[in-house]
Amino acid sequence: MTELSKANQENVITLLCFDNENCKFIKTVVPIELFDPPYYRTIAKKAYAYIERYQQAPKEHIADELEDQLLKDKEERYKDLLNNMFISWTQGINSKYIIEKLVDFISSRKFEQALVEGATEHKKGDTNKAKQIIRDALDFKYKTFDDGLTLKDFRKVISSNEEDHDIIIPTGIKELDNNGVGLNRKQLTILQAAVRKGKSTACIHAGTRSLLSGYKVCHISLEIVKEIVLQRYIQAICGLTQRQYSNIIQSPVFVKDGAGDINGVEMVTIDRGALTDENIGDEIEAQLNRFNRKINNLIIADFPSRSITPHDIEAYLDYLEKSKNFIPDLLIIDYILMLQLDAKNFRIDLSDKSLQLRRLAAERNMAVFTPVQANRQGIKQASLGTVGESFSLPQNADVFLTYNQTPAEEKSKIARLHVNTRAGKGNFTVLMLQNYDIMAYCLDSCILPDNYNYNQSFDQNMNIDEEEE
Numbered sequence: 281m282t283e284l285s286k287a288n289q290e291n292v293i294t295l296l297c298f299d300n301e302n303c304k305f306i307k308t309v310v311p312i313e314l315f316d317p318p319y320y321r322t323i324a325k326k327a328y329a330y331i332e333r334y335q336q337a338p339k340e341h342i343a344d345e346l347e348d349q350l351l352k353d354k355e356e357r358y359k360d361l362l363n364n365m366f367i368s369w370t371q372g373i374n375s376k377y378i379i380e381k382l383v384d385f386i387s388s389r390k391f392e393q394a395l396v397e398g399a400t401e402h403k404k405g406d407t408n409k410a411k412q413i414i415r416d417a418l419d420f421k422y423k424t425f426d427d428g429l430t431l432k433d434f435r436k437v438i439s440s441n442e443e444d445h446d447i448i449i450p451t452g453i454k455e456l457d458n459n460g461v462g463l464n465r466k467q468l469t470i471l472q473a474a475v476r477k478g479k480s481t482a483c484i485h486a487g488t489r490s491l492l493s494g495y496k497v498c499h500i501s502l503e504i505v506k507e508i509v510l511q512r513y514i515q516a517i518c519g520l521t522q523r524q525y526s527n528i529i530q531s532p533v534f535v536k537d538g539a540g541d542i543n544g545v546e547m548v549t550i551d552r553g554a555l556t557d558e559n560i561g562d563e564i565e566a567q568l569n570r571f572n573r574k575i576n577n578l579i580i581a582d583f584p585s586r587s588i589t590p591h592d593i594e595a596y597l598d599y600l601e602k603s604k605n606f607i608p609d610l611l612i613i614d615y616i617l618m619l620q621l622d623a624k625n626f627r628i629d630l631s632d633k634s635l636q637l638r639r640l641a642a643e644r645n646m647a648v649f650t651p652v653q654a655n656r657q658g659i660k661q662a663s664l665g666t667v668g669e670s671f672s673l674p675q676n677a678d679v680f681l682t683y684n685q686t687p688a689e690e691k692s693k694i695a696r697l698h699v700n701t702r703a704g705k706g707n708f709t710v711l712m713l714q715n716y717d718i719m720a721y722c723l724d725s726c727i728l729p730d731n732y733n734y735n736q737s738f739d740q741n742m743n744i745d746e747e748e749e
Contacts, residue, residue, distance in 0.1 A: 284314050284385055287605035291378045293320060294365040296327045296337070302379055303327070303337040309386050319357050322349060367573050372494055374607045377645040390417040449610055449647055452489035453697070453722050455710045461699055463490065463610055463647035467678035468638040470616070471651040477683055478695075478714070478721060479651035480504060481512070483614045485721035486649045487578065488516045490610045496577045498600065498608035500593060502618030506582040509614075511555065513578065516719035518567045521554045532693045532713040534724055542726050545692060545713065552718055579606060585618040590636035592620075597644065613637070613650040616673075631672040638676060654682075678702045696728060 284292070293315070296306045307328050315321040326345040330338040338345060342362065349358050394417030398410040448462035456462060463469055463486060473479045480503070487497045501509050515522065521529065528549040535544035553560055568575060579600060583592075593613070600606040613619075616637070622629040641648040652673055674680040678701065685695040698709045709728040714720060 285602055287602055288378075288381065288385070289315055289320055290361070290364060290605060291368070291373065291607075292382055293323055293327070293361075294368050294373060295375055295378060296324060296331075297342045297365060298337055298339050298369040299375055300337050302375055303331050304335070305379070306382070307331050310382070319349070319353075319361070322346070323358070323361065368605075371574055371577070372496075372609070374609060374645055377607060380643075380645075387417075393417070449490050449495050450493050451486065452492075453710060453712065453725050455708070455725055455727055456699060459699075459708075461679055461701055463649055464678065465609070465645050465647055466642045467647060468634065468641050468676070469647065469649045469679040469681065470634070470673055470677040471649070471681040471683060472654045472673075473651060473683035474654050477685060478716065479653070479683075480509075480614050481716060481719060481721050482651060482683070483612045483649065484509070484512045484516050484719055486610065487612055488513060491517075491571070491574070491578055494574060494577070495609035496606065497579070497610045497612065498597065498606070499578065499580045499612045499614070500596075501580065501582045501614045502585050502588070503614060504582070506580045509580050509582070512719050513580075514564055515555065518564055519552055519718050519720075520560070520564075521552055521717050523556050524554045529715070529717050530693075531715045531718075531720075532723065534713065534726070545694065547693075550718075576606075579604075579608075586620050589620050590633055590640060594640060597640075607644075608646055610647045610649065611640070611644075613648070615651040615653070617653055627672075631676060634673055634676040638678070674700065 292306060292310065295302045297303070310324075312321060312324055312328065315324045323342070323346065327338055327342060330341065330345055343350065346358055346362070353359060394413045398413045401407075401410040401413065448457070448460060448464050450457045451462050471479065471482050473482070480501075483499065487499050490497050499509060511522075514520065528551055530547040531550045532545050533548050534542045535546050537543050553563060557563075571577070581596065593611075597608070597611070600608075616634060617630070619633050621633065637648050637650065640646075680700045682698040682700070683695060684698070689695055693714050695712050695714055696709050697712055700707055710725050711728045711732070712721075712725045713723040715723055
């Protein structure tokens with residue numbers, strides 16, 4: 281009979297002990313004998329008793345409930361498990377996905393039991409009882425479905441804080457985050473950009489911002505080896521250059537007046553360390569120490585181009601969950617055109633793969649981010665461009681971002697990012713300051729001015745008198 285894996289048990293016990301929303305459900309559907317080894321079962325028993333008594337999760341009181349066990353525990357198994365549970369809970373645990381997996385497991389187990397019991401009753405000649413046993417087992421899954429919303433639930437959707445019902449992972453681009461256009465759980469975000477216009481750097485940016493906000497990130501590279509990807513993460517987190525430069529780096533900053541309004545861009549010199557500096561490892565280690573226990577929140581994997589499908593990615597995520605108890609909040613795929621695609625039906629298959637990624641996001645309660653390459657027409661457009669090989673990707677994505685940059689803008693280290701969302705949260709363009717020398721996809725940003733001319737300098741756009749400056 282199928283058993284609940286040790287990693288899954290630890291996640292379930294964590295919710296049982298810390299999550300007021302789900303602890304009663306777990307107590308109701310999970311038989312105590314499913315927890316194994318015995319000390320898992322003991323913690324679950326103590327939690328069940330506490331929930332029965334106080335109608336809420338024990339949280340820090342679970343240690344009080346286990347006082348006798350902790351005193352006698354020479355191997356510190358209880359202490360280690362409680363520490364792991366506390367770390368998982370404080371770091372942020374994907375409770376919705378864990379509960380959905382638990383429901384699938386319990387459903388499967390009940391069905392296995394029902395088949396055995398139903399067969400026994402059928403042999404006895406009681407076919408009706410056998411059918412009822414099977415129906416009851418199947419009905420368990422139906423009873424755990426979400427009840428949906430009615431008009432009486434209006435208070436759940438009128439909150440001024442959208443994060444109450446939309447879990448948004450910040451992008452670090454304030455105009456997107458302030459408009460609720462972050463990397464949303466259960467949603468697919470696609471970034472369109474031209475060749476060598478920072479698609480992989482955008483992936484690093486999304487991953488870095490998520491890590492800094494305490495989320496777990498799985499970064500799958502189909503184009504760049506994982507060692508280089510890790511190197512770029514280190515650059516982005518620590519603000520380092522790839523190698524020592526003979527000249528000090530120039531970096532753009534907004535020029536603001538006394539009222540705080542932006543009226544230009546100027547270059548400033550910055551002096552940063554490089555990955556090739558002597559003893560740079562000690563400096564990197566010191567900066568990474570700020571992640572504390574969350575330093576393991578990033579996993580980078582690489583696969584050969586055109587070698588895997590979304591189903592393979594799903595299998596890899598299952599492996600991470602079972603072997604490392606790692607459940608990502610954000611999945612980055614760099615990039616979607618490098619998935620295994622049917623050459624004879626390329627456009628149709630690419631569209632289907634994007635929908636499969638969207639399904640993965642919904643089923644696993646995570647955000648999915650992937651870039652795509654624009655064709656020539658898309659490169660020239662200022663807003664929603666045309667994706668190479670598939671016109672359906674903008675329609676399939678929940679959030680579709682279009683990156684544009686003229687030669688004049690590239691020289692000034694500025695670029696435009698147009699935002700288009702399925703949920704109607706915005707259709708606007710952001711002007712970003714960048715510095716790829718230190719893996720900075722967005723140093724600062726503002727809403728694009730209405731009279732902005734892509735082929736002029738920013739100062740000319742803002743009508744700044746250079747002689748006065």
